[in-house]
Amino acid sequence: MTQPTDSADGGGQVIDLMERLPPARRDAMAKAARTETRMTAAGIADASTGTVRLAAETDGRDLPVIEQVHERRGLRDLLPATLLSPRAWRHRAELVAYAAGYHTRRSPVYAWRIAQLSATGLRYGVSNAAGYLLVTEYGDMIREAKRSVKAKDGVFDNTDIASLRAERRDVGRARRRENLTVLSATGVTSYVAILVAIAELWGMALLAPALLPLVSVLAVLGVRERARRGEPLVLFDQAAAAENAPLTDTRLNEALRTAGILREDQTIQLTAPALAADGGVELRFKAKGVTVSKLRAKSEDIAAALDVPEDWIDIQALSSPGHISFWMTDLDPFAGHRPSPLFELTGPIDAVQDGIPASFDKRGRPVMLKLFELMGLIGGASRAGKGLVLRNIICGAAFDPRVRIRVATGKKPAEHSVYAPVLETFIFKQPQRLSLLLDAYEKEIDERSRYLARNGRSVPDEEDLEQMGIELLIVDESADYLDTNTANKAQNLMAEELTGKLDSIARGGAGVGVFVLLAIQDPKKGMVNTRLLANLLERWCLRVADAASANAVLGSGSVGKGLRPQDIKREQAPLGVRKGAEGEMLTKAYMIDQNKKGEAARLIARAVEVRARYGALPGQRPDPIEDALMALTGLTSVRGGIDGLGDPAPAGAAAGPSAGGDRPGILSQMLAVFRAADDPERLRTAELLAGLAQLDPDTWSAAALSVDEDDDAAYVRTGGAEMRRAIDAELEGTGRTLPSRGWTAGGRANGYYLADVRAAAGITPE
Template identity: 45%
Template sequence: MTQATDHSAPSGQVIDMTKRLPPESLANLKKAARAEALSSSAGVADARTGTVRLSAEVDGQDVVIEQLDDERRRGLRALVPASLTNPDVWAHRGEVLAHAAGFHVAHSPVYVWRIVKLSSIGVWAELGAAWGYLLATEYGADIDEAKREAKKKKGFADNSDVAQLRGERRQVARARRRENLTVLSATGFTSYIAAVVGIAEVWGVAMAFPALIPVIGVMYACGARELRRRGNDFVVFEPAALEEDAPLTDAQINQALRIAVPSFKEDDEIQLVGLIQRADINASQCVFKLPAHVTVSKLIEQREGIAGALQVDENWLDIQQDGHPTRCSFWIATSDPFETVRRSPLLGQSTPLDLWNDGAPIAYNKRGETRRLTIRDIMLLIGGATRTGKGMALRNLICALALDPRINVRIVDGKPTGEHLVYAPIAATMFGRDRNRLDFLLDAYEAEIERREDLLASLGESKMTAKLLKKLSIEILIIDELATYTRKSVPGAAARLSRLEFLSSVGAGLGVLLVVATQHPEVEVIPAGLRGNMTGRWAQRTADADGTNAILGKGATGRGMRAHDIPRDKRGLGWLDMDGIAEELARSFLIDEEDAGEASEIIAVGWELRRAAGRLPGQWDDPIEAYLVQMTGLSSAAGGPGGRGKPGRPGQAAADATVLDVLLGAFEEGADRVPLADVRAAFAAWSADQWAQKDDEDDATYEGRFGKDLGARLDEQLDGTGVELEPKRWRVGEGQVRVRGYLLKHVEAAHEAARKIHK
């Protein structure tokens, strides 16, 4: 085992750093630590324990890597199977024993009645046997037969044979009663009864009861023998392991397989590999071997029936092949494994991530295992009905991308909610609901693909590799609400879909990746060509089976991936298909931005990491943003001026955006005018200290002050342009209410005039 500890922790605390590493990094650390520690002169080896320690200073901190060589274990511990030292195994066995004890205690009145009944049968049977033996009652049948025979032969009763048999019976009975065994038995029985009566007289009936246990046990055994002789079935103790709420046992699994799997015959048995162990606070897992004629695939086909036999929800059960086809990894929960939302492992992360090798932690499956999206060649499609958790799925992904400075994140938001504005500080490009700008962005991506193809050809490489990350950053384009740009009713949708399909088909090998999300999983929004190139698919709750198949592919519902059956209260839960390798339910980790500002904290860490690496928007030459500026005159780097997702004049920071920038950004997508109420709200969001209403201001005073200040700032910015910008009036609604505000064409003309004179 490899252990990395941080001895610079406060108060000398030793922190096990391996618990914070993803599995892939931990495996690499083990390999590197063993090789380095055994070969380095700085390593200190302990021959007695097999421990090798290597001390080093990393980023000014004292880090110790310990290689604990399990192969050098000595003594009795080396002979004990690992499963017997596993605390999870013992925890599960404790649960089994505790359940059995509670079950049998609860059923003790039933058991007492059954034992008394069986003992009574035994007493009656043994008394009858003793009576017959001591009185030789077996002669009774012979005497009756003799009487009938005599009557048939002579017509009257001849008592000679009868008298002979009766005499013989008396002699045999007398001899039996005088036998030593009979006398000793009678003496012992009367002495036992006298002792019990004496105990009851002296110490009470309660103390006499334990003394009766031996005779009750003997009579119980006699009663059981009598029922077996009669051919009757009897059960005294119920099998606690087969109860509905019992912890998992091999008996339960065998019974369920016999019920649900036709090929699992009555005399078939599973063979446990190791022992059953507790997997989580509400689950158990084990590995077992099946009979040769039963494969794991047959169990998976009958998963619903097995879940029914085990009396759990189908989604509480997980069956996987573990090695060869008859070796099964079996996991079962006793309650909903997705009931409690798990916190994101990104919280508290302060160092860069390596998403190329380790992947982005975006969700967890029913076993509690982290599902990672490897940022190499994956294209991801996220779909589902509104308010089902797509935003949280993107939040997990984008926050992880922020922590790897080698990745350029570009976000195109097709919704008007401003949900993604928190990511603006690290976004190389970010804008919303501008179809023309998306077309320009796709132009830039096509040029970028050609540039990368030429570069790879010059380097003798056929595709993007880890060693090229220093020369080429990974490009990820994220489009939220694809339907805004690709529905048939949208101008240019067909051409746009064709270009997205091209990007998804050729970009993977060049480090140009695509992530799209939509709440309209329809064929016209996600045609087969585009969906076929999306190697990763995540279906949140959908409205119907057609929506599920539109995301996951034809036949998905037939394979059991029924996203339309996901409960409404399980936001973030969906069927995750990672290139056909893992088709399973997975739920997004929780990153609480609304109440705790957790996404902002992660983005702030990512901002610092990118600033230190020189990878913040504006710190490096970005040919894609340069093309957008060339074509539109506006920059959308870091969400544009103010980080509001509205493109603005290049070079502006959030603090020095102009009033014309803010005024232009106040227009909704497709709107040709904006009322002054919306203008005031936009300016208040931009700079509350200057533009928001004061506590001691009434509405009229605030509106007057705002209009005066805005007019002065506009005149100042338009000075020398010959352009004037004044509010206009128009009527709205059935009552033709007069509204005062600005027209888009006037603001755009003023903005362009100011841009030309000030550039």
Template identity: 45%
Template structure:
């Protein structure tokens, strides 16, 4: 181990000694050096390097290495001992803002200050001239002479000797005062000063004479202040920059506002704990210790009144308890923190999400902090008026869910399923407005809930946890435009509502979540028992206090959660009542959906992630979709065939296909009928036994295939009570014999029910 030498280096050069060593020796040296650093490090972690070696050109005739070591730990510890008021960049940023604002504020009002100074100086000049005249003219004898005259008149005789005596004394005193040294010196000084100023102005001009007048201004200002104090009249020259509406936050501003709203008494003071610091470009934060008897909940309850006293919008102010009930942190912005939208972090980094632990990033609050939505052991409700940001918020939620392969997404679109087609690749179930299929889907979820409940009974546990997600994935049923199912589905509406309420009552602990999205919410569109069991409530702009209460909770408007007062033009601004953000005002993240599909890369990443884990739609055993397939013969996994939200026959292999499958596959896209000739061609492509035999005539082939087809159909439809026979219709080429699609689908459905 080399040691630093005390001899100064000359012509020093940097040499990497490791390059001159054999590889084995270099590896051993690096290992030993790192082990020593690790043992001596306070955190027990080896650093990235062990120093820089410098060689002197000549030290006692030998080249000796000199090791320079920089102790960064010492530097950091020294910085920790310095007060934040000296080393915090955010504190200095706020101080610069205060100084800059004060300079600009006073500069803009300099003309007012000049007028007030002139007025104050004139007041002092008048006062001093009057005092000097009264002193030199002995004006106090005037009152005594007047009183002597009145007394002589009262006695009724013409003896005015007292008056004459007073006048003589007045002349004597006045003559003495005017000859006093102070009077003579003062008159001489003033005369000389005026003569000097006039001379300077005559010789060098007013530009140089103006500075000579500053002593006069100073004296007049001092005389004016003395006169103001004598009168006991308030007179302010310089205004308080901190009282300006746009002034940065100060402790005096805060205390004045708290007194104004009657939270503090006139003599009480909220003390700053540490300096005020800037936290974003347009906001700052202060921590205060409240006086005894004033608690944080009291200040938080008066937040709207405090915002008014501080001349900001309520959404620009945030008050939180800082640990102790008598401590608060006050965050205030100088402009609207929700004015600009923010792109979802999922767009920049479509990485795997933790829906269970951390939650989905759905938006940001007034402080700019990310709001995460956790969907575990809860029921969720999202509502608001049309075109207020529900779709964009749902977009963030589905994209986040798609990036967690432990989640099965079941999406039932009540209207406009085309808006959700892009999500189909990560949806275990996706279909458009089909009340009957949603009714069956709820049945399947109830059956799955019962299966999971039996598992918990066997295990002796109360609820499923994160460790069970491999066996029991998080099932999230999203019902978009829920009013189309709960109100506008005829007789099925009552059944759907009943099943939703039943799931809400017990399925949350079984890793089954129902997420209801509705517009124009009221007590009819939101099932009562479902709302009572919803721990997640999100409201975009609503049309009335009634709608706000229907989404959030009864009395929400009285507690300041007034979603109906959100500006209509501020789409995406939302009130959330969720775990970690109770009654929080936020704005949802933005994912482009008009100029280009911003969700497409996120969904692609989610699909690839699910495929790697074997959790893409169709890759895993899905009892929910299996139930729907058995009940209807149609699959909606991944949005159904084509992924467009339209359930259809699942893709089957040639070995799994039946004659009915082949006939259905023979129909051209959009056609409602198919000729027998096309059916025979499709059958021949499916299995060679249906192909023409060598040298078999057309008539013989048609008769053989017709009989075989009839026998196969009778076998597949045995016990269904349904028969499938060809029919005839007329075309331009003549009469054609074949199958109608409605007949084939009816036979297919009947055969599927028998197979169940």
């Protein structure tokens, strides 16, 4: 909106028309102007750039300069999207490449069909040429004349027959003298002579190309003869309809008819060009009476019609249930492993709203696990990949500084020791300590609810979550804590107590930022209380032994609805079925290889750096949960206690890297070796050194000690002396000692007793 002047040359006083409008109208026009324009930093009115200054003032100051947006449509805007999509062109290129290979493989079939067609054309052509030159049509007339001749007074009148024969001779003579006949005979004779000459001079190899004109002419005659007879003619097969062809609407139409979804006269209508997407082909279409639910119910039949496993197709709704995205691949979408996107992270993530990239779907896209309202159960048989799923979740949550991660496990603490640097609490076994932890959680939930009520909110917003923090409790091997079907009555009572407390937290925790995730190795019906399961809405079932175990994780009747984790093969781990608010899907956890590559340790080290920048490492900020445990027991489970394996320790003795990333002391390392060996009563020095070399090869390997790897005796002597010096240095000033002792039972040996190591570390006997 420009400002007019009171003179033609624009030299007069500027009249501000906006000032003459009522205030309400003026504000409405100013708002409309803001809506239709965008901000710019031009600074002055400039006709060449299309910027103007609004004269209206809302707060006593000029409004910022705004720039009008003039849309200019170029050639690309006029072209249809199907010509501009690289994915559409990639699919077309795949179709062309497939068709070329398909027709090349079938060339012998096509050659035989062409030979048959040419033979038909040859018979047709020779027959017609002979009939034309020999005037064979007169033969029928002469035979008819003979049948019609009648005797008159005993004498037959053959005048008509003679006349027809004479006419036949005249017509035949005229036809054979026609220019077309002479030229045709000359051309055929010359062509045959050329063929003979080529064969004589250059051999049969060059004769085949020279025969192409003859074959083509005969094939055309054959096509005409087939058409005259009304016989079907199929010369080249349709590559797009082949069983292993790239997906097209033609092939999908046929499959949907075979599956009983489409009628014979019904076809799908594509709403976009076929796209090469996510390692497969995507078709977006609509069809009368066809919905996503109908297709999913018949997914097995559709996959059979397409001759692919059911896992190789994916059906999703677009703008409506009737607008469908159908995706198919010709390779196993879950073959092999994919590295975790967490390796690309350099800063924090929002694990609550954006989620953790814990797995990928059939199309290879990340499936985000959002902590918002997450109350979940993960189940799977041994070696099914449950630990890898938890590794993705814990490593991902570690990159959100607001999340306090706490882990309790009934078995295999070494699997979680790598996460110790970011664990606010880590408990191995010790159901009594877990019970105290849950008591602290219930109190924390009550305090958070009161905090929200005082601020007039029923659910926390982002600012509340920043203030209160986010709690994530993971109970691994939960059957060891919650199974009430054991012979030990005290254990059963404790299991009932823990189940009740977890149920209370699951019911009230999500609304205040407290989330619980249970993991169970051998799910069976009744192992986890059904009341607790009812509040664990997120389910993730990996490979299990049977349908009963699958239903125990996913819910009763889930297997009958098409979810079949019991059919997952061992080599497909960590593939599983995930069922939650977004429905059910087949998904596979990303690979984070800790055993061979130490990838989890690297991720945790980077998460430690991120958390350190925000002051969010264990022990760097107030923790009411651990403070309550410390007040009740005098021991702390921060970072897994003294050995980083879940045993509580006196305050200040927790193991694991600090904010500066220091290496655990020798006593913590020795306890870790004992724990890895299932806590034997004692270990020889050689056994301890072997374990230490695995934990910290930079310090305890033969190369680090400058000893020949093949000289075991020298390695034990040198390593034992170095271990003794490290022990004395760590215990200096503490008043505690750790003697090495010998024994003869089971063979003469020297080493250390577990009880002595625990006492030297300041751990009180259980």
